[in-house]
Amino acid sequence: xxxxxxxxxxxxxxxxxxxxxxxxxxDGAIVYGEVRSLSDLPQxxxxxxxxxxxxxxxxNDDALFGFHVGPHSLKRLLLPPKERLFxxxxxxxxxxxxxxxxxxxxxxxxxxxxxxxxxxxxxxxxLLGGHHPDVQYLARRRNLLIIGTSCTSAxxxxxxxxxxxxxxxxxxxxxxxxxxxxxxxxxxxxxxKSSRGAELLSPLRLPSASSSEQQIAAQQVAxxxxxxxxxxxxxxxxxxxxxxxxxxxxxxxxxxxxxxxxCTLVCPTCFCNTVEDVTDLAGEHSERWRRWDSCFHEDFxxxxxxxxxxxxxxxxxxxxxxKLSTWIDQFGRSGCVGCGRCITFCPVGIDLxxxxxxxxxxxx
Amino acid sequence: xxxxxxxxxxxxxxxxCDGCQLSLLDCEDExxxxxxxxxxxNFLEASSRVESGPYDVSLVEGSxxxxxxxxxxxxxxxxxxxxxxxxxxxxxGGIQALRNGASVExxxxxxxxxxxxxxxxxxxxPMSAHVSVDYELYGCPINKTQLLEVISALLQGRKPRVFSHxxxxxxxxxxxxxxxxxxxxxxxxxxxxxxxxxxxxxYGRGCFGCYGPKESSNPSSLVSHLHEHLGVPFVELRRLLxxxxxxxxxxxxxxxxxxxxx
Numbered sequence: 001x002x003x004x005x006x007x008x009x010x011x012x013x014x015x016x017x018x019x020x021x022x023x024x025x026x027d028g029a030i031v032y033g034e035v036r037s038l039s040d041l042p043q044x045x046x047x048x049x050x051x052x053x054x055x056x057x058x059x060n061d062d063a064l065f066g067f068h069v070g071p072h073s074l075k076r077l078l079l080p081p082k083e084r085l086f087x088x089x090x091x092x093x094x095x096x097x098x099x100x101x102x103x104x105x106x107x108x109x110x111x112x113x114x115x116x117x118x119x120x121x122x123x124x125x126x127l128l129g130g131h132h133p134d135v136q137y138l139a140r141r142r143n144l145l146i147i148g149t150s151c152t153s154a155x156x157x158x159x160x161x162x163x164x165x166x167x168x169x170x171x172x173x174x175x176x177x178x179x180x181x182x183x184x185x186x187x188x189x190x191x192x193k194s195s196r197g198a199e200l201l202s203p204l205r206l207p208s209a210s211s212s213e214q215q216i217a218a219q220q221v222a223x224x225x226x227x228x229x230x231x232x233x234x235x236x237x238x239x240x241x242x243x244x245x246x247x248x249x250x251x252x253x254x255x256x257x258x259x260x261x262x263c264t265l266v267c268p269t270c271f272c273n274t275v276e277d278v279t280d281l282a283g284e285h286s287e288r289w290r291r292w293d294s295c296f297h298e299d300f301x302x303x304x305x306x307x308x309x310x311x312x313x314x315x316x317x318x319x320x321x322x323k324l325s326t327w328i329d330q331f332g333r334s335g336c337v338g339c340g341r342c343i344t345f346c347p348v349g350i351d352l353x354x355x356x357x358x359x360x361x362x363x364x
Numbered sequence: 365x366x367x368x369x370x371x372x373x374x375x376x377x378x379x380x381c382d383g384c385q386l387s388l389l390d391c392e393d394e395x396x397x398x399x400x401x402x403x404x405x406n407f408l409e410a411s412s413r414v415e416s417g418p419y420d421v422s423l424v425e426g427s428x429x430x431x432x433x434x435x436x437x438x439x440x441x442x443x444x445x446x447x448x449x450x451x452x453x454x455x456x457g458g459i460q461a462l463r464n465g466a467s468v469e470x471x472x473x474x475x476x477x478x479x480x481x482x483x484x485x486x487x488x489x490p491m492s493a494h495v496s497v498d499y500e501l502y503g504c505p506i507n508k509t510q511l512l513e514v515i516s517a518l519l520q521g522r523k524p525r526v527f528s529h530x531x532x533x534x535x536x537x538x539x540x541x542x543x544x545x546x547x548x549x550x551x552x553x554x555x556x557x558x559x560x561x562x563x564x565x566x567y568g569r570g571c572f573g574c575y576g577p578k579e580s581s582n583p584s585s586l587v588s589h590l591h592e593h594l595g596v597p598f599v600e601l602r603r604l605l606x607x608x609x610x611x612x613x614x615x616x617x618x619x620x621x622x623x624x625x626x
Contacts, residue, residue, distance in 0.1 A: 027568075029541040052593060054546045071541040081537040256585045260554035260578075261529060265536035276525050281397050281512065283520045292537065297529045298579045312580050347532070347544050347554045348589040 001177075001188045001206050006064075007038050008204060013108045016200065018145060021077065022110035023067060028056055030070040032077070035110055042067055049156040049229070049340065052349030062186065065111050065179050068155030069339045073268035074120045077107060078140050079127070085136075085275070085288045103136060108145040112173065114166030115158075115339040117148055119268030121172045125331050126271050145196060148173035152180075152220040156229035157340030159353060163232065165337040167224040169193075175201060178217040189217040230340060230353045234324075237356060238334075241325040244363050245317065253355055254313035256348055261294035263342035263350075264319060269335050272300070295319050320352065371420035371519065374406035376440050378426030378433050379460055379488060383505035384451035385409050385425050390508050398512075401519060417443030421518060423511075427453040427460060427488045434485070434494060441495040448514065449491040452504040456576050456609040459504070461488040464611055488611075501526070502557050504574035504608040510559055528579040530554050531571050534562035543570055550596050552604060555583045555614070576609035583618035591622075598622045 001009070013020050014036070024033035025042050035041060041064040048055045049068065059066050087098040112120075124141065127134040148169030151158075160166030169176040174197035178189040189209050192198035209217075264270040274293035279286040293300055296315045301308035309315045327335030336352075343351045375385050389409060391398065405415040422444035428434050441447055452458050463471060464487040472479045491497050501510055510526055517524035527533070531553035535542065543549040543565050551570030553562070557578045564571050577583070583605060590596040602622065605615040 027541045028546045031539065031541060052545060052589065053548075054542075056546070071546070072539065076539065081539075256582075256589075258530070258554040258582050258585055259580045260532040262532050262536070262542065262554070265533065277522070278513075278525065279516055279520050279522070281394060281401055281516050281519060283516075292533075294529070294533070297527075299528065312582070345542055345545050347542065347551075348585050349593065 001190045001204070003038065003186060005204060005206060006177075006188060009201075010035060010037065010110065012200065012203065013110075013145070016106075018106045018108035020108045020110055023065070023070070025056070029054060030056065030067045032070075032072040032109075038064065041065070041111070046153075047155060049158075049344045050349070051157065051343050051351045051354075052346055054344050061181050063179055063181050065149040065177070066153065066181075068151065068153075068158055069113055069116065069341060071266055071341070071345060073266070073339075073341070074109065074112065074116055075123065075268050075271075077109065078120065078137055078144065079123065079271060079273070079292075081292050083136060083290045085290055088286045088288075090284050090286075100136070102139045104139070104143065106143045106145070107140075108147060110147045112146050112148045112169075113151055113339075114148065114169045115160045115163075115337040116268060117146060117169060117172040118160075118163075118165035118337045119339065120146075122269045122331075122333065122335065122337065123271055125333070126269075129331070145175075145200075146173045147175045147177060147197075148193075150176060150178045150217075150221045151224045152178065152217075154224045154227040154229060155340060155344075157343040157351075158228050159230040159232050159338040159340060161225050161228050161338070162230075162234060162353075163334060163336055163338035168221050173197070178221060180213070180217050180220065187213075189214060230338075230343065230351070232336075232338065232353045232356055233360060234334070237360070238325045238328050240360060240363060241321045241356075244359050245321070247359060247363060249355070249359055249362055250313045250317045252358075253316050253350065254311065256350055257296075257312050257316050258348060259296045259312045259315055260347060261296040262345050262347060263352075264294040264296060265292060266341040266345040267323075268339060268341070269323075269337065270294070274300075295322070320355065323352075324356070370401070370403045372405045372415075372418075373402045373421045373423065373515075374417070374419040374440075374444070375404075375409070375423045376406070376425065376436075377408070378424065378437065378454070378491075379429040380426030380451065380453045380458065382409065382425070384454075384503075385423070387450075387506050387508040387511055388423070391512060394512055398515065402515070419444045421446045421448065421515075424449050424454050424491055425451055427457045427490060428485070428494055429460060429488045430484055432483075437491060437494050446498045446518065447491070447495065448499045448501065449497045450501045450506050450511065452502065452574060452576060452608040453488075454491045455500045455502055457488040457490050457611040459608050459610065461611040462606065464488060490611075499524070501559070502575040502609075503559050507559050507561070509561075527558050529558050530578045531556045531558050531560065531562050531565070531575070534558050534560070535565050538562055538566055540565050543568065544590075544594075548594050550590055550594070550600070550604065552583075552586070555581045555586050557581075572604060572607060573615070574608040576612040577614040581614040583614055584621050587618055587622055598626055599624070 151167035552573035
């Protein structure tokens with residue numbers, strides 16, 4: 001598929017009733033916004049990432065998906081930062097509960113990276129896996145079409161290969177793209193990953209990719225796997241963390257940690273939220289809202305009489321041990337997909353991979 | 365709150381700029397409804413009519429800087445069922461607390477033509493240093509939405525939705541990419557108490573900490589990082605931590621860790 005083909009595909013998605021969301025440039029970063037045409041995409045831009053640092057920089061080509069991950073994630077779309085759950089209206093003694101409408105908007109997400117899709121599947125397990133699936137999330141999830149893009153380069157804080165979640169787009173996508181760009185060509189290898197994806201692609205009558213084109217694309221994705229900016233050694237990590245609860249290393253992290261919650265809010269798998277009631281002055285109209293919350297907040301562990309996790313040390317330890325150890329006990333997989341957002345967006349650059357390496361070195 | 369059918373509210377001013385109590389007048393749309401639900405017994409910004417106490421709720425703005433005010437706040441406390449300190453001055457001593465630790469006599473001599481007419485305390489102190497405070501609302505000025513929330517909560521007998529977490533949380537809820545991480549700007553958001561809905565960062569300006577420290581605030585770590593990784597001079601960081609809530613304990617402590625000469 002060439003650029004004109006991709007433009008047709010975007011137009012076809014809009015015609016099919018999808019609102020197309022994808023990477024756009026905003027506030028000095030690649031953030032998720034509406035994609036009406038290819039000009040909305042971050043053409044020729046990429047991100048340079050290090051612990052506590054993200055910079056938007058120009059690439060030496062015109063790639064549309066040549067970025068890694070940014071401050072936003074699919075979580076914003078599927079589990080919005082703030083969401084009303086229901087409304088209560090009081091008239092005299094009568095109380096009416098108005099349930100919230102189940103979301104019906106169809107969204108096509110263009111340009112989801114492999115780690116992003118794996119993070120979504122991780123959240124699916126949490127929010128849909130039990131006896132009581134989250135109805136709002138379920139509706140949004142069913143109405144979401146995913147067009148993934150395999151990475152052909154890795155960012156400075158990426159470690160998806162350590163977590164087995166990338167860089168190649170696999171399960172969870174409806175369509176997978178690999179962008180191939182050189183002096184002579186700029187095209188996409190397209191693969192239908194679901195029947196819905198195949199249905200949307202078939203009217204485009206795309207030519208079949210030659211085996212050499214497929215091979216070049218696969219080589220570029222394989223090259224990205226070798227460029228990971230970070231590594232996490234996961235062998236024995238779950239057990240090590242469980243045994244290192246009393247390690248003095250947690251104290252060392254606590255001297256640097258700001259408990260500002262940035263890591264948990266940018267994390268595409270962190271799902272913790274709080275539920276709160278709002279009323280008008282007269283108490284006639286009240287609403288129940290759900291809002292993102294974080295295990296880094298003192299209030300988060302508040303029980304009768306006080307917070308269980310008063311120290312920052314205990315909050316960091318809770319986050320890291322849940323993400324990399326007890327998550328596996330709960331859900332049979334790690335809570336980390338190796339996207340590196342927690343490292344990049346920590347205002348003081350605390351690096352989960354480095355903290356784990358220190359724990360591993362101290363407690364062999 | 366079940367004190368009287370229509371709760372009696374009083375607004376008091378101490379050493380301050382009036383900005384916080386103006387937030388109440390700024391409520392515009394909600395003000396008429398509020399006036400129906402509460403009886404405003406004392407609010408000099410709105411009316412010269414002053415009714416005597418006791419009051420169900422006193423909103424107190426400003427810091428204590430004179431002997432006269434020190435006595436006055438004791439009387440306000442005695443007359444009030446709930447005392448709510450509003451704003452950076454009433455909760456931390458305000459920007460006027462920059463004089464704490466310096467020579468007030470020198471300031472008076474330099475500023476006033478007739479220093480002999482000035483009678484002032486050495487330090488500017490928050491309400492909590494003098495009386496027990498039932499609730500504190502931070503900010504310079506406070507956020508009118510938060511003020512209405514606290515009043516609503518009191519009227520409904522529920523817990524106010526006021527959070528002690530960082531400003532960063534509100535940037536994330538809004539979707540504002542981190543200014544420090546993406547642009548290298550100095551921002552006190554990670555150590556500052558939320559409440560402003562991340563107003564400054566949403567306009568591309570780093571937080572200057574007017575709400576004071578968040579719970580478990582760790583400004584020393586942020587100062588070290590901004591200095592070492594972004595090259596922000598310590599003198600600038602000390603100044604940033606000595607503005608509207610200059611006397612807030614975590615900010616004082618961080619300044620002490622990086623004194624002039626470091």
